[in-house]
Amino acid sequence: xxxxxxxxxxxxxxxxxxxxxxxxxxxxxxxxxxxxxxxxxxxxxxxxxxxxxxxxxxxxxxxxxxxxxxxxxxxxxxxxxxxxxxxxxxxxxxxxxxxxxxxxxxxxxxxxxxxxxxxxxxxxxxxxxxxxxxxxxxxxxxxxxxxxxxxxxxxxxxxxxxxxxxxxxxxxxxxxxxxxxxxxxxxxxxxxxxxxxxxxxxxxxxxxxxxxxxxxxxxxxxxxxxxxxxxxxxxxxxxxxxxxxxxxxxxxxxxxxxxxxxxxxxxxxxxxxxxxxxxxxxxxxxxxxxxxxxxxxxxxxxxxxxxxxxxxxxxxxxxxxxxxxxxxxxxxxxxxxxxxxxxxxxxxxxxxxxxxxxxxxxxxxxxxxxxxxxxxxxxxxxxxxxxxxxxxxxxxxxxxxxxxxxxxxxxxxxxxxxxxxxxxxxxxxxxxxxxxxxxxxxxxxxxxxxxxxxxxxxxxxxxxxxxxxxxxxxxxxxxxxxxxxxxxxxxxxxxxxxxxxxxxxxxxxxxxxxxxxxxxxxxxxxxxxxxxxxxxxxxxxxxxxxxxxxxxxxxxxx
RNA sequence: GCGCCUAUAGCUCAGCGGACAGAGCAUCGGUCUUCGGAACCGAGGGUCGUGGGUUCGAAUCCCUCUAGGCGCGCCA
Numbered sequence: 001x002x003x004x005x006x007x008x009x010x011x012x013x014x015x016x017x018x019x020x021x022x023x024x025x026x027x028x029x030x031x032x033x034x035x036x037x038x039x040x041x042x043x044x045x046x047x048x049x050x051x052x053x054x055x056x057x058x059x060x061x062x063x064x065x066x067x068x069x070x071x072x073x074x075x076x077x078x079x080x081x082x083x084x085x086x087x088x089x090x091x092x093x094x095x096x097x098x099x100x101x102x103x104x105x106x107x108x109x110x111x112x113x114x115x116x117x118x119x120x121x122x123x124x125x126x127x128x129x130x131x132x133x134x135x136x137x138x139x140x141x142x143x144x145x146x147x148x149x150x151x152x153x154x155x156x157x158x159x160x161x162x163x164x165x166x167x168x169x170x171x172x173x174x175x176x177x178x179x180x181x182x183x184x185x186x187x188x189x190x191x192x193x194x195x196x197x198x199x200x201x202x203x204x205x206x207x208x209x210x211x212x213x214x215x216x217x218x219x220x221x222x223x224x225x226x227x228x229x230x231x232x233x234x235x236x237x238x239x240x241x242x243x244x245x246x247x248x249x250x251x252x253x254x255x256x257x258x259x260x261x262x263x264x265x266x267x268x269x270x271x272x273x274x275x276x277x278x279x280x281x282x283x284x285x286x287x288x289x290x291x292x293x294x295x296x297x298x299x300x301x302x303x304x305x306x307x308x309x310x311x312x313x314x315x316x317x318x319x320x321x322x323x324x325x326x327x328x329x330x331x332x333x334x335x336x337x338x339x340x341x342x343x344x345x346x347x348x349x350x351x352x353x354x355x356x357x358x359x360x361x362x363x364x365x366x367x368x369x370x371x372x373x374x375x376x377x378x379x380x381x382x383x384x385x386x387x388x389x390x391x392x393x394x395x396x397x398x399x400x401x402x403x404x405x406x407x408x409x410x411x412x413x414x415x416x417x418x419x420x421x422x423x424x425x426x427x428x429x430x431x432x433x434x435x436x437x438x439x440x441x442x443x444x445x446x447x448x449x450x451x452x453x454x455x456x457x458x459x460x461x462x463x464x465x466x467x468x469x470x471x472x473x474x475x476x477x478x479x480x481x482x483x484x485x486x487x488x489x490x491x492x493x494x495x496x497x498x499x500x501x502x503x504x505x506x507x508x509x510x511x512x513x514x515x516x517x518x519x520x521x522x523x524x525x526x527x528x529x530x531x532x533x534x535x536x537x538x539x540x541x542x543x544x545x546x547x548x549x550x551x552x553x554x555x556x557x558x
Numbered sequence: 559g560c561g562c563c564u565a566u567a568g569c570u571c572a573g574c575g576g577a578c579a580g581a582g583c584a585u586c587g588g589u590c591u592u593c594g595g596a597a598c599c600g601a602g603g604g605u606c607g608u609g610g611g612u613u614c615g616a617a618u619c620c621c622u623c624u625a626g627g628c629g630c631g632c633c634a
Binding site: 039042050055089135172175176202291292295307309311312319321343348371373415418420421445446450452501509519521522 | 560563564571579589592596598613626627628
């Protein structure tokens, strides 16, 4: 297990023990102890860890928090890594690490035995993260990009935390929208061959459909004209769908997003799973017939209203297939945890989906649904439409081409999924000079350059003595590096990868500051040079690990 | 009408029960004969949307109101 997590646990244990001892010796009344925890104070003067346990005990014991803090603090037996334990008003106990323990961590970070930043939290529990899952009826836009980046980063982080992660894209390849897509495509195809055909009223009018039709004409000629219309529609639809899916796959790849599984909605029917699940719900008494349709009685599970699963004509609703899909995830494929990332427009489905999962006999807590708020695209303050149905859209691909995948990822990751955002193309490009993305990557490239210099001077630093690292800028850098495992931990608990982006920036800042104050390679002090080279190599490792978790590149030069 | 998200420095956003509310950009002022100036240091700038409540302690939890966004189909 990661050193810092171990040390933190030791602190908590020591605190609990000291508090217990204080109660045994009568210094503290025998009240039930609250959960003992330590946190990282935001002010470095307050040490490396702090606890507010005395403040929490004040009410129950009727004692002054500061007195409680004093009683507990003097009973703590500190480990070898702790330099001081101090009591601070209004009732905190602060812990500060020893300088030499801190500097030793450089060696530990560089240790090839484990990948720094990985923690042992998942114990190989199986987690599925499903995201993007956009209907393959049109190209992706920026809003989809947000979900894609969120999901892929979460997957990286959870993998680092020891979970067995599987990423999945759910392809909606059946249903009425696919039908509309197929008919639209066939109409465009006919038009492209000079046949007078009308677009369906609910069709897809984007110009990409015209391009797609032309593409098919170029490849297949007029073969579809020779088929009976229903068959032609169906076959050209399938072809268009697979082309569209390929395009989506490629666009995502450009953003550094890939999936382990591309799951077909249609397969739920083909393999009979859909029928099986409906029978199951029927047995459980969750289905009811009314108004000539079949309903899932969500109200029985505390929902506002019931939802239709089978229409009057016997066809399944989107909701119904989603039930089958989640049955497949939890029961057939046996995932311990399922994470779905949905856009804000799907937020109304969250509670009923959880209700369904409960009806299937699965603890709803095992299903986590993350809602990412809307992204509006602007160009110089002017709103750009991103609707797929009508007119033209700015695709995700165009945005990535324009601002770059790394900048795109960082931009999305620096904001919490809960807040909606404007993506201004002009601004994104204009700001690229003073962009935090380059600030962080520059720190990495700078270190790479230092290491190249050392290599050029044949200065090997494997035997560097880290105990020479004792100045404030050096230790500040080490302290910041030690935070990564806890960042990973936090993200697993909160499902909020944006902490990573802020951490990356902090880490780069501390490095740049160190760099300004401390000369790394100097000819008059070889031992210190070697020690600092080690420090800087460790910083490079942590920086690059952080960038990679975000799905970004860590450039050697730029 | 109901549900969810949001409101924090001029702008974009962190912080989500603890110690004087932070960062980037912008503004103003400094730092370079040595490892990459896409850098560093400093200053100004905030009644944390409003009004209540809970708590030893609230930007953080609960309620009211205001403003913005998204939902509330036998579309997906």
